[in-house]
Amino acid sequence: MATPLPTPGVGRASADPDPGGGCASCALAPDAARLARLGLDPGRYSYVVALAGNPNTGKSTVFNALTGLRQHVGNWAGKTVARAEGGFSYGGVGYRIIDLPGTYSLLSASADEDIARDVLLFGRPDVTLVVVDATRLERNLPLVLQIRQITGRVVVALNLVDEARRHGITVDVRHLTRELGVPVVATAARRGEGLPDLLAAIEQVATTDDPPPPMRLVHHDPELERAVAALAEQVAARFPTLPNTRWVALRLLEGDPGIEAAVRDGTLGDLAAPRVAAAEVQG
């Protein structure tokens, strides 16, 4: 699949006339000047975006909107493992995007959820784009929190806001952004609404050298806190550069078989390896 890269409409040097997006035509053709949909072939890419979320939140719609693909990507049940991947170019920079199966949690595993978890934990994407259903926020936020405990390189797409509006639901996006510590962008991917802002947020998170630290949940049970701290210390000794030892300690205390295996066979070290600089990947 060696199709040449489509040339993005505008070079990187030219100033973006409307950085935040938001004009009426942009909403339909998302930041047309800067977005080039690359379909199945990402060509040379600098950044990897993993697309996660509960089932039926519109992940695939977001995927298709970004890549220009029209595939129906809902066939995850069973054992056939075929990750849906595509690419897009934004501001002249290539992105590879991986559409993951819908999952409620990274903690309890069905075969589908294992795929999502392995990519998020061990694939170390540059950006994890979590698509959440604005009409069922309570159901969707646990996954966001779980992902935030692993990484700060997260963008939340608050999708289906058009449907939420119809139900009389308004979400305080700024408040949610503040609490999660990562960009939250209201979208209606079906209609292209919010995609310019979403692309800008993805670019910002992908390129930052200083992502917010993983979220740390405080446990108010002193006994549990002691056990977590003691185990986290041992994990840190075994995997010195691992950023989220507390998270791993909690999984081990819970008896999570996937994490136990990762500790035993050393794949947990993949989480700890330093991030490859974008420039090297590009070359």
Add this chain to the structure above:
Amino acid sequence: MTLDELPRGDRAVVTALDIRGGARRRLMDLGLLPGAAVHAELTSPLGDPTAYDVRGALVVLRRDQARAVHVEPEDR
């Protein structure tokens, strides 16, 4: 009472989960935590399994799974 005893069409609030390990984790991931409102929506012809509305999604549980979920029925 436990969730399997909740009559179809009735609502209740989860009070406790009487189950351990992966099965407990799974129920929690599906939104069945203490404080969560549940609504018995549909029962299959043989009475098992039953579909419950939990936080906006339909969760289908077998009777032995539902038996592990302690609930306080809502006053009618």
